Amino acid sequence: MTGQRTGNRNVLVLGGGLAGVACARRLGDEGIGVTLVDRNDYHQFQPLLYQVATSQLPAEDIARPHRVIFRDHPTVETRTARVTELDLAGLGLTLSDGEKISGSHLVIAAGAQPEYFGVPGAAEHAFPLYSVADAVRLRLHVQDLVREVAEKRLGEDALDIVVVGGGPTGVEITGALTELMTALVAMERIPTSGRIFLIDRGSRLLGAFSHRSHQYAHKRLTEHGAEPRLDTGVAAVHADRVELGDGTAIRTRTVIWGGGESAAPVVQAAAGLGTGRGGRVDVLPDLTVDGHPDVYAIGDAANIPAGHHGTLPQLGSVAQQSGDRAAGNILRRRAGQPAKPFHYKDKGIMAMIGRNAAVAEVGKHRHQVDGPLAFAAWLGVHAMLLSGVHSKVDAFMSWAWDYFERDHAAIVEWSTKPHRIVWGDDDADVPHISLGRGDSTTSAGRS
Template sequence: MAEHHVVVVGAGFGGLETVRGLAGAPVRITIIDQRNHHLFQPLLYQVATAILATSEIAWPVRYLFRDRPEVKTLLATVQGVDTAKREVLLSDGHSVPYDTLVIATGARHAYFGHDEWERFAPGLKTLEDATTIRRRMLTAFELAENEMDPARRQALLTFVIIGGGPTGVELAGAIAELAHVTLAKDFRSIDPHLTRVVLIEAGPRILAGFTDDLSDYARKALERLGVEVRTGEPVTECAAGHVVFGKETLATGTILWAAGVQASPAAQWLGAEADRAGRVQVEPDLTVRGHPEIFVIGDTAAVLAPDGKPVPGIAPAAKQQGGHVAATLKARLSGKAAPGAFRYKHSGSLATIGKRAAVVDFGWIKLRGWLAWWIWGLAHIFFLIGTRNRIAVALSWLWIYMSGHRSARLITQGKDREKIGS
């Protein structure tokens, strides 16, 4: 009898945790991803803001499973699923048969019906996104150094972040510190201290997933860094050189998007019911209705926590779901009772504001400030893959903390001169 074939689409947190959990099971596994690396997304903003190098938060998938001969990796793009034939359809015309399918394809940024804004306001989900943002941001300073018109120069030195969730808050704080500390002495014609960083949130407060007091602390911490926080003012236009929010038009050379996400097209592949964000409405055990052989997890799935609220789209949740899928499959293959419904255990919410402040909410205890920043850092280092990366990131943070110097401020790839504020 042929070994049970498990196909995992997506090498993110959920997909990798599924594969890890199946170690020792009588299965062969195929991982399909359109990129050859696993990405530690929680630190992606630090690549975008020149704190870390790309290699410090990403690892080749083949390397991670080099000692697992039952695991095969395919670099390919999925374009559909034939549920009747149990085949994953690839863009090159090939197909991959499966006995069990796990879809963990994540999400991309969403522009709420204004996809044309993406050209002017890139989001942050991939390494390519991060290096594009870093290039545009650093290029803006270089262009400002050569700009003779004062109004145009100030626009180039104005950075707008749309969305006041953790990503937006972390980007705003990191950009403010980059301008006001790291680059403070690097230029001769411009004064980086005059850089404006504006964080725009349509809702009444930033970090809406945190308690009011932690949200208020985060706002004050950002303002101490020089960030202008604007709440209750939705953006109505993003274009070359400006953004419109409320009744104000702000000239800017760099707009960054951190306001919303849209799930991958997995629901379309499966013909499954989806929510407004495109996430598949899964059964309590994370399977697709009518297809117990198909699991959908992570940002691709709409899952409810025991309290009836949606499970957040964060790494710990995806990892828990991946572990649940692996346990369910092992039980099925061994003839034992499956674990049943997935139950999410919230381990806490964390967000950092610059290099000396953060907010942490574990439910039973809430922290802010310097101590919270250390806890945030230790938690992220713990979840990094490999000792080398943990040491490299820790040393980078220590060096930046002590000196303020960021060594990853390199302008590479592409030509953004004509795109910035034009």
């Protein structure tokens, strides 16, 4: 196949995350031919990654094979391959085996990668939390440490953890880890909880939220034993410690990186793509790339204009809605109509700080709510996101209420098989998760 170009009239979609799936689904609904290419044969639902990392959910529950998602869409072909190059002029992609494919349109939905901002040692020693494989690696690492401490082969300080980044990812994983430690101590699995530090160079947690939410997050986390260290950055990460910008150091075997993200490498390396902040593609209001009316960039891979307010944030609902709009514009242009600008329907911003502790800011004036009401908002938005990839959203809802109200963290941490959501799937619907690092994973489905 090396170097050979396979042309067809399908729309080519690079990436089967929330953005790519929404785009392919809408086109498939209209009977349009689509080839969706992803390096994994499954979609990964990132908003539930920290539940996998803290043993609340098994990895299979948040990964869904693309062929299962599209089994009722016969015009959507899914291919598992790593894309190495984009060809904007030729509307094509080069795959890692050298094969070149092209289509009628190219939709770039390749998402993001962790951004370490050049911090020495971070890429080598920190645990990112961006993929299912990342979440499983972190879970196995923490489980090993818990076991070693429980069996007294390591001292209690081996469980000290540093979380980098006080945004939603950092806050959510910190909240879940403090609860896990508390539960393990209560069950006498470990003598004392590890210390959990949350580092941010800014002066507050959840920076994009309101002052009230900053205070709420800070209070809830410190009540549960977390130790926020604000106004200081991370200078270097080593296997056994983190150096901070204020000259101090924290001894730790576990650094979790929630410090930022930038566009996927294949996007940043593409010739002729106008990339801006975060290496993302600067798109026009109709989501096309300037000078390339048949090339779209959506979701986390794109800087999408937000009217007079800069660009939209990297959120699941932005990804899903932009995927739907890109498909809508492809359909309109095929019908000889002009493309429409993308208008984001704001679903609010929210974070789960722990069981029974969530914060949400919703509505035009960003009304702040916390506690069960915020959890209900979180649940509504996440059920909507999940409905794009799963038909059994009610099973997720009942798991989530149980999760919110009950504390079984330590039980699941100790068992190697966390309880599954009752999806009612057959075995063939369960993906095989490869734990390969970086973007070179090609995994085969179980069927």
